[in-house]
Amino acid sequence: MPIGIFDYGVGGLTVMKEIMEQLPDEHILYLGDTARVPYGVRSPGTVLNYSLENARFLVSKGIKFLVVACNTSSAVSLGMLKEKFSLPVIGVVGPGARAAVQMTKMKRVAVIGTETTINSGSYEKAIRSLDDSIQVTGVACPLFVPLIEEGWLDGEIVSLTAAKYLSSIRNDSADTLVLGCTHYPMIKHVIAATVRVPLIDSAVETAREVKAILEQGGMLRTGKGSALKKYFVTDAPGKFRDVGRKFLDHTIENITKISLGNT
Amino acid sequence: MPIGIFDYGVGGLTVMKEIMEQLPDEHILYLGDTARVPYGVRSPGTVLNYSLENARFLVSKGIKFLVVACNTSSAVSLGMLKEKFSLPVIGVVGPGARAAVQMTKMKRVAVIGTETTINSGSYEKAIRSLDDSIQVTGVACPLFVPLIEEGWLDGEIVSLTAAKYLSSIRNDSADTLVLGCTHYPMIKHVIAATVRVPLIDSAVETAREVKAILEQGGMLRTGKGSALKKYFVTDAPGKFRDVGRKFLDHTIENITKISLGNT
Numbered sequence: 001m002p003i004g005i006f007d008y009g010v011g012g013l014t015v016m017k018e019i020m021e022q023l024p025d026e027h028i029l030y031l032g033d034t035a036r037v038p039y040g041v042r043s044p045g046t047v048l049n050y051s052l053e054n055a056r057f058l059v060s061k062g063i064k065f066l067v068v069a070c071n072t073s074s075a076v077s078l079g080m081l082k083e084k085f086s087l088p089v090i091g092v093v094g095p096g097a098r099a100a101v102q103m104t105k106m107k108r109v110a111v112i113g114t115e116t117t118i119n120s121g122s123y124e125k126a127i128r129s130l131d132d133s134i135q136v137t138g139v140a141c142p143l144f145v146p147l148i149e150e151g152w153l154d155g156e157i158v159s160l161t162a163a164k165y166l167s168s169i170r171n172d173s174a175d176t177l178v179l180g181c182t183h184y185p186m187i188k189h190v191i192a193a194t195v196r197v198p199l200i201d202s203a204v205e206t207a208r209e210v211k212a213i214l215e216q217g218g219m220l221r222t223g224k225g226s227a228l229k230k231y232f233v234t235d236a237p238g239k240f241r242d243v244g245r246k247f248l249d250h251t252i253e254n255i256t257k258i259s260l261g262n263t
Numbered sequence: 264m265p266i267g268i269f270d271y272g273v274g275g276l277t278v279m280k281e282i283m284e285q286l287p288d289e290h291i292l293y294l295g296d297t298a299r300v301p302y303g304v305r306s307p308g309t310v311l312n313y314s315l316e317n318a319r320f321l322v323s324k325g326i327k328f329l330v331v332a333c334n335t336s337s338a339v340s341l342g343m344l345k346e347k348f349s350l351p352v353i354g355v356v357g358p359g360a361r362a363a364v365q366m367t368k369m370k371r372v373a374v375i376g377t378e379t380t381i382n383s384g385s386y387e388k389a390i391r392s393l394d395d396s397i398q399v400t401g402v403a404c405p406l407f408v409p410l411i412e413e414g415w416l417d418g419e420i421v422s423l424t425a426a427k428y429l430s431s432i433r434n435d436s437a438d439t440l441v442l443g444c445t446h447y448p449m450i451k452h453v454i455a456a457t458v459r460v461p462l463i464d465s466a467v468e469t470a471r472e473v474k475a476i477l478e479q480g481g482m483l484r485t486g487k488g489s490a491l492k493k494y495f496v497t498d499a500p501g502k503f504r505d506v507g508r509k510f511l512d513h514t515i516e517n518i519t520k521i522s523l524g525n526t
Contacts, residue, residue, distance in 0.1 A: 035309055036299065043499050046298055146409040157427070160420050236306045261524070 002027035002228070003210070004063035006054040009037040010149070010240060011182035012069030013247035015092060018207035019067070020229075020250070023214070025221050027228045031058055032244070033260065035235035038145060039072040040114025040181075047116065051077035052084070053260045057232070059085055064219055067210060068092065071113050071180050071202070075122030088213055095209045096178050096202035097126035100134075103198060104176040107134045110169045110197070113180030115140040123180055137174060141165040141181075148183045149243060158187060162194040169195050176200060186247065231255040265290035265491070266473065267326035269317040272300040273503060274408070274445035275332030276510035278355060281470035282330070283492075283513070286477070288484050290491045294321055295507070296523065298498035301408060302335040303377025303444075310379065314340035315347070316523045320495070322348055327482055330473060331355065334376050334443050334465070338385030351476055358472045359441045359465035360389035363397075366461060367439040370397045373432045373460070376443030378403040386443055400437060404428040404444075411446045412506060421450060425457040432458050439463060449510065494518040 003023075005016050009032050016030055031054055033039075039047050051073045055066060066089045068074045068081065074091025082089045100109045100123075111123040117140075124136040143161050152158050169177060178200045179185060185201050192199055214220050221227070233240045237255040244252050266286075268279050272295050279293055294317055296302075302310050314336045318329060329352045331337045331344065337354025345352045363372045363386075374386040380403075387399040406424050415421050432440060441463040442448060448464050455462055477483050484490070496503045500518040507515050 035305065037304065041300065041499070041502075042298065046498050142413055143406075143409055143415075146406055150405055152406075157420060157423050160423070164420070235309050236304070239304075 001062055001064040002029045002230075003065045003067060004029045004031070004058035004061070005067040005069045006031040006033065006051075006058060006073075007070040007182060008033045008039040008050070008073070010244040010247045011145070013244050014182050014185045015067060015069035015203040015206050017248050017250070018203045019210055022207045022211045023220070025227050027221065029058055029061055029063060029230050029232070031232045032234070032240055034233045034240055035260075038114070039070060040116050040142070040145065042116065044076045044116070044120065047072055047076045048080060050261070051081065055081050055085060057258065057260060059087070063087065065210065065214065066090070067206065069182055069203075069206070071117045071182060075117050075120040088217070090206065090209060090213070092182060092202040092206045093122050093126050093180075095205035096180065096200055097123055097130065099200045099205040100127055100176050100178050101130045103200065104134060106173070106175045107131070108137070108174040109134055109176045109178060110137045110139065110174035111178040111180045112139050112141050112165070112169075112184065112191075114145065115142055117180050123178060137169065139165060139169060144187065145181065145183050148186045151246070153187055154190070158190050159194070162187070162190050166191070166194050169197070178202065229254065232258050234258060234260050264325055264327040265292045265493075266328045266330060267292045267294070267321035267324070268330040268332045269294040269296065269314075269321060269336075270333040270445060271296045271302040271313070271336070273412070273507040273510045276507050277445050277448045278330060278332035278466040278469050280511050280513070281466045282473055285470045285474045286483075288490050290484065292321055292324055292326060292493050292495070294495045295497070295503055297496045297503055298523075301377070302333060303379050303405070303408065305379065307339045307379070307383065310335055310339045311343060313524070314344065318344050318348060320521065320523060322350070326350065328473065328477065329353070330469065332445055332466075332469070334380045334445065338380050338383040351480070353469065353472060353476070355445060355465040355469045356385050356389050356443075358468035359443065359463055360386055360393065362463045362468045363390055363439050363441050364393045366463060367397060369436070369438040370394070371400070371437040372397055372439045372441060373400045373402065373437035374441040374443045375402050375404050375428070375432075375447065375454075377408065378405055380443050386441060400432065402428060402432060407450065408444065408446045411449045414509070416450055417453070421453050422457070425450070425453050429454070429457050432460070441465065492517065495521050497521060497523050
């Protein structure tokens with residue numbers, strides 16, 4: 001059975017990319033809820049409803065493991081999804097938080113993400129539940145996602161935007177910065193040049209945990225033949241294919257447009 | 264009966280602002296479909312469905328006139344809405360196009376807007392149906408809306424972004440530029456400084472036509488008492504109130520959160 005991954009758009013493909021690198025033999029189903037993008041500006045109740053519909057769809061297709069490859073959705077809906085479904089469910093917040101706790105020496109961690117993710121305080125809660133002596137600072141960076149989706153990954157505009165958002169982190173003397181949005185690995189180089197503190201990439205950490213859990217549970221795929229990838233979107237498959245290729249660093253085929261709720 | 268206005272978010276409030284200035288005695292109902300913002304990245308079919316639900320809601324509240332204060336929605340759904348409902352319906356594309364035809368002397372008009380609006384070619388069709396000797400150039404500016412919603416209305420980042428999007432217009436020698444998105448009046452000063460050609464503000468032109476049609480049809484409000492304004496949103500009323508105030512240039516009260524489709 002495949003691993004199921006959902007996000008509201010192309011961002012979760014950075015997580016899928018890392019899973020493909022660490023687990024090249026696994027089948028994967030990816031759902032991008034592109035009709036309702038972006039979750040980062042929606043209220044928690046709305047995000048919860050959408051996440052449940054996404055998870056139901058993937059579970060109905062027969063998956064062995066669910067990855068919520070979206071920080072906003074992980075922040076808001078992971079507990080509920082774990083309760084509702086009897087399969088392993090992992091989000092991107094937990095792995096990012098665990099890696100941050102291991103990395104920080106000064107016990108000062110900064111987190112950047114969408115408004116909803118930062119306002120939810122989910123990274124702060126996750127980090128402080130592991131070590132409550134750690135001080136966590138969150139900074140919302142709403143323009144990063146549209147800039148990245150526009151493909152402006154280098155140059156003055158993205159650098160100035162990073163400088164504007166991240167100036168408090170530079171002065172704040174945090175020694176660890178969590179990329180709390182699956183889009184942000186695409187501008188890792190710009191962020192690293194601006195803040196000059198070590199970065200945690202939740203996509204990498206999540207893939208690592210997926211691999212560990214599958215190994216420990218004896219759930220790795222043992223079948224022969226090449227690993228299949230299938231993609232489902234709720235709107236605009238052509239745009240998903242074109243923009244998504246950059247996120248996945250791989251061509252995207254087998255895209256099916258589906259309906260969820262009233263999309 | 265009130266005038267009904269809808270948009271996917273706060274952008275249409277620039278149209279409402281102009282209507283309030285030109286028709287201060289009219290009651291107005293405003294619907295912001297904030298749960299499904301932004302329409303500019305969605306496929307035409309999805310925009311059509313959402314527009315129909317928005318219009319149905321306002322018509323069910325009893326309105327005398329429907330204003331589609333969203334370029335994306337006007338571009339895609341105006342014809343269908345005019346067919347479905349037996350009340351006057353106006354979009355923002357027609358008034359903007361008519362003003363552009365009157366203004367251009369060189370017969371070269373540039374239009375800026377979201378990807379969906381520009382790809383729909385709606386301004387080009389509307390302008391060329393009035394005068395097919397006019398050459399129309401469309402430029403999509405996807406980052407303007409998130410920049411404006413972030414409140415970055417001045418400074419280097421918005422200027423550089425405008426320069427990047429509008430460089431072709433500067434060299435193209437158009438003598439008229441249509442702001443084909445209701446958000447854009449918020450950065451009119453930046454756009455004007457970048458392109459140095461006269462701008463058409465669709466919000467102003469639309470308000471002018473609403474007034475003319477109500478006058479000609481004897482439909483102006485004659486009742487006494489102050490004009491009532493009511494607002495409906497499908498998500499996040501607090502954010503609508505805070506961000507919307509800048510667009511309307513007026514405080515926003517009487518906001519009700521409603522559900523449409525599965526929002």
